[in-house]
Amino acid sequence: MQNTILFLGHSFIVRLHRFLNHSVNFRPNLGLNREHVVYRGYSGCTIDRLSQRGIREVDKFKPALVCLQIGSNDLCSIDVEVHDLVDKIVDFTEMLRGRGVRRVCVYQILHRKPPTKPGRFAVDSEWFNSRVDLVNRLLDERLGRDFLSGVRFWRHAGFWSPENKAMVFL
DSSP: OOEEEEEEESHHHHHHHHHHHHOSSOOTTTTOSSEEEEEEEOTTOOHHHHHHHHHHHHHHHOOSEEEEEOOHHHHTOTTOOHHHHHHHHHHHHHHHHHTTOSEEEEEOOOOOOOOSSOOSSOOOHHHHHHHHHHHHHHHHHHHOSSSTTSEEEEOOTTOOSHHHHHHHOO
């Protein structure tokens, strides 16, 4: 039987899927022959909106693994408390597990560079990035880095040097 892997989140998932579809070196199935890989990204999505949409996607595809990239858009709002966001993300992972998902991987939230032009979410990058660091630390503490519980927090290795940031950030 073929397992399904569901990448779920905000615009980064949209961009990842687009990149893989147009790449000569990479494939949307990530080189996995026995798994069905599905990408569902929603630009501007927050954890509240993703929770609603995610339930439908999980019920539709019945994935064995859900990979989450979420939280950036939430952190742009001054009204969002960091601890509340962490609670919502953890609650969402528990809801996914309760719906039959065997494994959930929550990817770290990425820093943002200072904007070069006005954007949808005009926020101070230092303020935003300090919130990102706190959320990532709290998720790491709450979710851990192993799959014993069925949920794992994933930190991207080698991603934080100024050279790497300049190369990969939009």
